[in-house]
Amino acid sequence: MDAFTIIRRPVVSEKSYALVQRERTYVFEINLRANKHQVREAVEKLFDVKVESVRTAHVRGKERRLRMHLGRTRSWKKAYVRLTPQSKTIELF
Numbered sequence: 001m002d003a004f005t006i007i008r009r010p011v012v013s014e015k016s017y018a019l020v021q022r023e024r025t026y027v028f029e030i031n032l033r034a035n036k037h038q039v040r041e042a043v044e045k046l047f048d049v050k051v052e053s054v055r056t057a058h059v060r061g062k063e064r065r066l067r068m069h070l071g072r073t074r075s076w077k078k079a080y081v082r083l084t085p086q087s088k089t090i091e092l093f
Contacts, residue, residue, distance in 0.1 A: 003042035006034045010092045011078060025082045026090055030056070032077050039079045049087040055080040 008029040010016075016027040030039055036054040043051055057080070061073040083090075 001031065001034065001038065003045045006031050006038050006042040007046060012092070019080070020089075020092075023082060024085070024087075024089075025080050026092065028079050028081060030077050030079045032075075034077070034079075036079075039081065043081050047090045049090060050084045051087075052082045052084045054082075 008031065011027040011029055013027075019025040019027065026043075028039070028043070034042075036056060039054050039056070040051045043049065043054075057078055059076050059078060061075040064071050064073055
């Protein structure tokens with residue numbers, strides 16, 4: 001997989017923005033089959049930064065209802081990427 005298929009999009013929320021400010025940690029939605037080593041290489045290649053650590057988490061889809069029909073949102077995977085103190089910041093916001 002190349003870097004653009006591993007990193008799908010940044011997760012932009014209040015919590016992720018607070019992590020950037022407090023801990024230099026960025027949150028990305030990633031491919032379900034990607035592992036931590038692939039995420040590290042992809043972020044370093046795409047944004048030209050040094051990664052200190054990577055944590056991953058699976059997010060289960062939720063049941064949603066539209067009138068009488070039940071459905072389910074898709075499950076996805078996210079990665080918390082912490083940069084080294086010497087790295088430049090990533091301009092996502």
